[in-house]
Amino acid sequence: MTFDDLQNKANKIRQDIIKMLIEAGSGHSAGPLGAADIFTALYFLVMNIDPKNPNWEERDRLFLSCGHIAPVLYATLAHRGFFPLEELSTLRKFGSRLQGHPERKRLPGIESTSGPLGSGLAQACGYAYAARMDGRKFRIYCVSSDGEHQEGNHWEAVMFAGKNNLSNLTLLIDRNNIQIDGYTEEVMPLEPLADKYRSFNWSVLEVDGHNIEEIANACSHARAIFENPTVVVCHTIPGKGVGFMEGKFEWHGKPPNTSEAVEALSQLRTLGGKIKSEHE
């Protein structure tokens, strides 16, 4: 796939996110739309996985720490062939494998249950540590939101990974600057975020979180770092691709209504794969 194809894929994933949310009548809009390029990069380029064999022993593992952005994980897994696309319309419904927040035992491709914030990185650390004990070669990825960086559990894990030089671990942060009550820097400032990681013995890379090539390159770069864990700070725009949602914390946790969904889909369709780097 070319990068243009991948941008198109991310756009399709965004459209599916909107359709899923409108069908569910509840759920999170801004985070999932903003993280679509990160997930496309991970599942279509970076991670070594086999959708037909989701429990393949040598697969790379992804721990989604901020479980509320599940729609982007589900849509990406379906597009990658883990389960049928039709199943996406069952999101948040009774009996669905697509629970409001991801559950490990329900759906192939889910490494851990999440939703309660701040605990994903520590699990990824435990997994990475155990895998290294046994000399395993696969890599462990973790996707974490910026808001959950206010949880102590997250920083306890940052310390652990730094101490133990967990170089088989790559953390991608969805740095979209919003959380529920407002902008992160107003609610509880996180900056200087990159410096915080450096001071905890991590390698730090910063990328445009809507540039799939940059995200993938950063993950390759991380693979070549053997002395410590790597964090890729992905600068994203919450609600990316839907003008009236972009940058707005008010869209953290609500779905579009019918007319908003029609407008969102038409915006995404007409952009038709042109969602590229902010700087282009």
Add this chain to the structure above:
Amino acid sequence: MLNKSLHLNEKMFEDGAEQKPTRHGFGEGLVEAGRINERVVALCADLTESTRIIDFKKEFPNRFIEVGVAEQALATIASGMASYGKIPFIASYAAFSPGRNWEQIRTTIALNDVAVKIVGAHAGVSVGPDGGTHQALEDIALMRAMPNMVVIYPSDFYEARKATLAVVDNGKPSYIRLAREATTVITTEKTPFEIGKAYIYWESKNPQVAIIASGPLLYEALVAARQLDEIGVGVVVVNNPTIKPLDQQTLVDVARMCKAVVSVEEHQVNAGLGGALAELFAKNYPVPMEFIGVQDRFGESGNPDELLGHFRLKSKDIVESVKKVIARKAAAGESSS
């Protein structure tokens, strides 16, 4: 019959009866509390609107503290403020507070015995589509096992408002459990509420079973009582908003009167209200009991009503449990005579 002396909502059984979430009762009560007592402060962990602390924040911006997504800090910062002499209310979802910060609550609030008011919103399966991770079903157990802690589970909007005001002055670590959904308004402003008191809301002639409920499922219990009345089965329905300390006198009295009990709660049957009652009755007046609640399982996504049905928490399930406990009582009577 509904107990006339308690000024209950006479329209509660009518179509279109008023529905309001208990969390809104808390929101209103907290604003009133803030007006009455200037020591009251409110802290929140990035859930200001949905926990309804937002109303307090608007009126008293200088007495509102945002701690970010950090429930352990939420509890411990509040502990420090309470030691100083403030009366802090801390609000999050019950899954996270007291779910995540239980040890901090135990040591720095309960063992310290400082008057922090812990408000756990979005408890129970009726949270709905968010799914099992967000549906707190163990929080009553967590909190009632803790010395010094007062545990209150209001059944409707007005009771939540009264409970909020009541804990301001009780001088104790206190937990108030709230629900997300709008539920039927059962009481009125005039209905009595006191911490540590249970109230008989319904009493038939010759009651054979005491249904004891905490929280909004009290309404399902009252609906069940009406249905049972129509088929000639008399019951007592007790509203038990305070799970700790229990109103031992009233509860043991109804057990003695009916000689069979059904507990009703939107919580694990293990160690919640039913567990507390079983402990009380085993010690004071053993009776056969049936337990309406979640049967040692996690919640899941779905719409609230669908989930209440799936987990067998509706009036028809209560009716069935009442029949079952009557049969058990009869069988026990025969074998002992």
